[in-house]
Amino acid sequence: MPTEKFSFSGHAGDRLAARLDLPEGPQLATALFAHCFTCGKDIVAAGRIARRLAQLGVAVLRFDFTGLGHSDGEFENTTFTSNVADLEAAAAALVDRGMAPSLLIGHSLGGAAMLRAARRISSSRAVAVLGAPFDPAHVTHNFDNALDRINAEGWAEVDLGGTPMRIGRAFIEDIGAQTLSEDIAHLGRALLVMHAPRDTIVGIDNATNIFRAARHPKSFVTLDDADHLISDPGDAEYAAEVIAAWAARYLDLRPPAPPPGAPEGVTRVSEADPRGFLQDVMAGPVHHLLADEPRAYGGTNRGMSPYQFLAAGLGACTSMTIRMYARRKGWPLGHVRVDVTHDKVHAQDCAHCTPDDKLDRFVRLITLEGPLGPDQRKRLMEIADRCPVHRTLRHSARIETRLTGDAGQLTAQKDA
Structure with a gap:
């Protein structure tokens, strides 16, 4: 996945550091991602979601809010309102590049900020939130014991997940005055709410309230046992898959014309995890599959093996061909099933093979149901x-x- 370093001016003119993840093929849309309170653009969930959307042809901009990560500015001077303004600035920067965002994604407090910012980003068509609070002031429970000191002294340093952060009085006052009911009710965009029932940071009741306040089209998907940060790669991958599949219904992801002589378009296979063999397989802009190897062969068994894909192609083609012929003849074929197995056998019948050579063998068991003669x-x-x-x-x-690449030279050519 190509990645470009990107920066733009935030609400107060500070330089905000961003990462622009780009598709390896044609760019069909753009998404803007907002991270959680005091997190950063490089958390696991953001990376997984960005990669999956890039496979779909969607570029993703994720950035560090003012005073966080690699961005300039002082975090203690920021507020919920300033975060929303940073999101608007990010969207404007994308518009300047001819990449107006149509998909908005927000995690935790970033999700709440996206719900507020969505109507101000005119190009947006769909909004997805993960673990978002219905009441933005919910985040203050993370530092309840410091509220008195913040109100009295103007700021206080608090420990958030092992990271010391300076929280200012302006943040407390601003976030306490925020309500999202009207923003959600008049969102005017498709909404996807994702939340983990066991989230101990932002309770599941927040997702219920957001969903109830929203109007259709709206969807709710549980994140099961995921933690609030969606730190497990498997949970992050699941969230990415759901967002990608859901967003495709609401974004205009029309692919360019296929190459001459290849009416089915390009099937792109990209390595998903260099530690094993997991591969992302994209057939056009919509159809996504995972390829892998069994654990016994060093894979993670999260997708079909290459030979299983080959067997699936043979089985699907066989079933389609039979159905097409029976339909044309008007025969009472009720159902077709094709079971395909693959192995290697000694090449006794191969005129050009030695006795030790082996050939690939595919065995098809075809079941034809219906009152056929x-x-x-x-x-x-x-x-x-x-x-x-x-x-x-x-x-x-x-x-x-x-x-x-630049050379584009022919490196190998053979008959299979």
Whole structure:
């Protein structure tokens, strides 16, 4: 996933540090991500969501709010209102680059800020919030014991998750005056609410209140056992998958025309985890799958193996070919099922092979349901062998491999 360092001026003119994650193919839309209170743009959830959306063709801008992470400014001088203003500034910076954001994503207090900012970002079409508080002042429970000192002295240093932070009186006064009911009721955008029932930082009742206040279209998805920061990579990946699938319904993700001679478009496979073998597989801008290897072979078993994909292609093509023929003939075929297994066998029948050579063998078990006669069943079994993928596997295919980049030279070419 290509990443570009990006900066822009925040609400008070401070330089805010951002990361712009870009698709490896055509960019079809842009998303803006707001992190949680005192977090940063590089938390696990933000990274996973950005990567998954980039696979979908959506660029993602995530940045550090004023005074946090790599951004300039003093955090103690910020407020909820200033965070919303930073979001508006980020959206404006994207507009200046011709990348007006259509998807807004906010985590925790960043989600509350997105609910407030959404109507001010005219290009936005959909809003997703994760672990967001219905009442922004909810965050003050993290430093209840310092409130008196903040009110008396103007600020106090508090410990938030092991990180010392200076909280100012202006923040307390501003966040205490915020209510989001009207913002949510008049959001005017599709809304996705995601929350973990066991979230001990922002209770699940917050998600219930946000969902009830919103008007349709709205959706609610539980994050099950995830913690508030969605720190487990598996939970973050799940959240990313859901957001990507949901957002595709509301964003205009029309892909460019496929390359000449390739009507199905490009199937892109990108490494998802360099520590194992997990791969993101995108077929066009919508269809997403995971490829992997079993744990016994060093994978994480989170997706089909390459040979399972190959078997799936053969099985799907076989079933489609049979259905197409039966439909054309008007035969009473009720249902088709194709079970495919793959193994390697000694090549006794191969004229050019040695006895020790092995060939790939795919075994298809075809089930045809319905009141078909014997001749019809026999004919459909013959038709199964006319499946284009079957023919490709039997007669071989030419595979051309080129190295991308400035050279773009042909590095390998062979018949398979």
